[in-house]
Amino acid sequence: MIGNNEAVVTEMMLPVNGIEVCASTFGERSDPAVLLIGGAACSMDWWADEFCRRLAAGGRYVIRYDHRDTGRTTSFPVGDPGYSGVDLAHDALGVLDALHIHRAHLVGQSLGGMLAQRIALDRPHRVLSLTLISTSRGPRSTPPTSPQPSPSQSPSQSPAASQAPPPLEKAPEQPDWTDRRATVDHIVESVRSIGGAFTAEEPQLRRMAERVFDRTNDMAASQTNHFIAEPGPPYRDRLGELKVPTLVLHGTQDPFFTPASAEALAAAIPGAKLIWLEGVGHEYAPEALWPVVLEAILSQPR
Known part of the structure; x- marks a missing residue:
């Protein structure tokens, strides 16, 4: 353990699956590895x-990294990514391989x-534990037969009162991605529209959006390709095979994946524990909830 790890933060370009992936690390290599896997269209x-x-x-x-088509990682033609969710999963493993790490705790946000x-x-054999945040059980093997829930559905409703979980993340209407100001405005509004009681104030979100814009090779590809890439083969029916310690963290005001979806995810994984983020x-x-999230990640067996 180190008292001030800011001095040992590094950022690098890694050769992964025929592309270059930008990654950043914090802390001591001798400590157990935690790989942070971001959501759709999200840089590290x-x-x-x-x-x-x-x-x-x-x-x-x-370890955090830019998905392909985000940040400084290799970009693909807009509207023609040529990769799937399976490739994105392989990229995560490729980052570990490039850093010569055999096993890691995986912390995944949404996608x-x-x-x-x-x-x-x-x-x-590559996974020490799972911490699954604001996510669901992934694509279905068959289309849903019941109506999708409204984003305004109350989090207090029981699973029996809820319909099937929403589809994977959808892209909102797009601005001119070459226009820095319009793009920043769009990102800020998008975050606030699906945020909750503790979402950062606009000035902080704007600074983050500006950083994202300035670090991204191709904003149009970044904000388009993940939403049209094939998700890959469904795996919902296999979740009972998981044997790694698993935590499911889910916001009570999530308008995208309902609380019922989180409960279904936790129920599908043997021994999984569900932690609500009020x-x-x-x-x-949000920063106000960092103590809860950090404690959860650090509670996983080393």
Whole structure:
């Protein structure tokens, strides 16, 4: 464990599956590794620097990275990504391979949680634990037969009162992605529209959105391709095979994946524990909830 890990933060370009992936690390390599896997269209910036530092201070070697088509990682033609969710999952493993890490704790946000589930099913020997945040059980093997729930559905409703979970993340109407101001405005509004009681104030979100814009190779590809890429083969029926310690963290105000979806995910994984994030929407954990999220991640067996 280290007292001030800011000095040992590094950022690098890694050769992964024929592309270049930008990654950043925090902490000591001798500590157990935690791989942070972001949501759709999200660069690693959304895993806040200070959040990563605090996680590393808890005795973990923290790794975050830009998905393909986000941040400084290789971009693909807009509207023609040529990759699937399986490739995105392989990229996560490729980051570990490039860093010579055999096993890691996986922490996945939204789409990242689905990628983490796929990795744990297909490569269980690479996974120490799962922490699944604001996510669901992934694509279905067959289309839903019941209506989709309204985003305004009350979180207090029981699973029996809720319909099937919503589809994977959808792209909102797009601005001119070459226009920095319009793009920043769009990102800020998008985050606030699906946030909760503790979502950051506009000035902080604007600074983050500006950082994202300035670090991204191709904003149009970043904000388009993940939403049209094939998710890959469904795995819902296999979740009972998981044997790794699993935590499911879910916001009580998430308008995207209902509380019933979170309960279904936790119920499908043997031994999984569900932790509610009070007042949180479909978003990276706001700073006010960091103590809860950090404690959960650090509670996983080393």
